[in-house]
Amino acid sequence: MLELFQVLGGIAGFGGVALGVLYLLYRDLMRDIIRNRMFRALTAAQATALFGAVVVLAFVVAVLGVFATLAESKGVVQFLVLVAMLLLFLLAILLVGARVAMGRRPARAGAADRSLTAVRRHVERDEPDEAERALEVSRSDRDAAEFWYWKARIALVRSNVDVASGYVDEALKLEPRDPYGIALKTELLLLANDPARCTEAERLAASATGLSAELDTWLRRLRAEGMFGGGVRTRTRLEARCPLPTPSTERAHAE
DSSP states (O other): OHHHHHHHHHHHTHHHHHHHHHHHHIIIIIHHHHHTTGGGGSOHHHHHHHHHHHHHHHHHHHHHHHHHHHHHHHOHHHHHHHHHHHHHHHHHHHHHHHHHHHHHHHHHHHHHHHHHHHHHHHHHTTOHHHHHHHHHHHTOOTTSHHHHHHHHHHHHHTTOHHHHHHHHHHHHHHOTTOHHHHHHHHHHHHHTTOHHHHHHHHHHHHHHTTSOHHHHHHHHHHHHTTTTSSSOOOHHHHHHHSOOOOOOTTHHHHO
16 A cells, blocks of 8 residues: 555655545445445435545545645646635535525425325325335435334234334334324333233323323323223224324424
């Protein structure tokens, strides 16, 4: 590695060193990431940010190296002129990129809204496969509570109470005081038909009282229907008597 920098530096000065940095950046970062297929573990936003950072840093290193070489041969004034031109060029690129991003954002948000509306519709119709496909089409951020909330609702439609509980726990890690996630968690605890989990559901309901009027109304109805008491509860019976509060699919994009 040292020999590479000595050769390139001796031939092209600081510009050659910059080219050596670009070579190592490709060899040790980009090639290994692609070879190991690390992008499968990244979201679309994370992968885009990674590529963007690599491209920008590589561009900066290369340009600075070229400018440094030119400065050695043409003087400081010419170098400062080139730097000013570079800054103007970068500013123009940023302005164009920001304008394009602002122009496209409403369309993406609208598409996501429509897809999440479709997820809700399929869940309410007990169509889990269609709801799963609609959730994938929505491209919801996997780091958002709403993604895991709807995953839990889909699992519940499939009667996978344990799987749904795991998903809603992920949602509540991201938004611990979300009333809709708490309502879903409470229902899942009741559907376990286990005295210990029923007691846990009561504690959760007590701690969540006052978070929202909608949640309070639903919890009062649960108590009035005796859902915290003994007996076997099914999702059909519970939701027929106490319909589960459901978030608006536009709430995340309205902020």
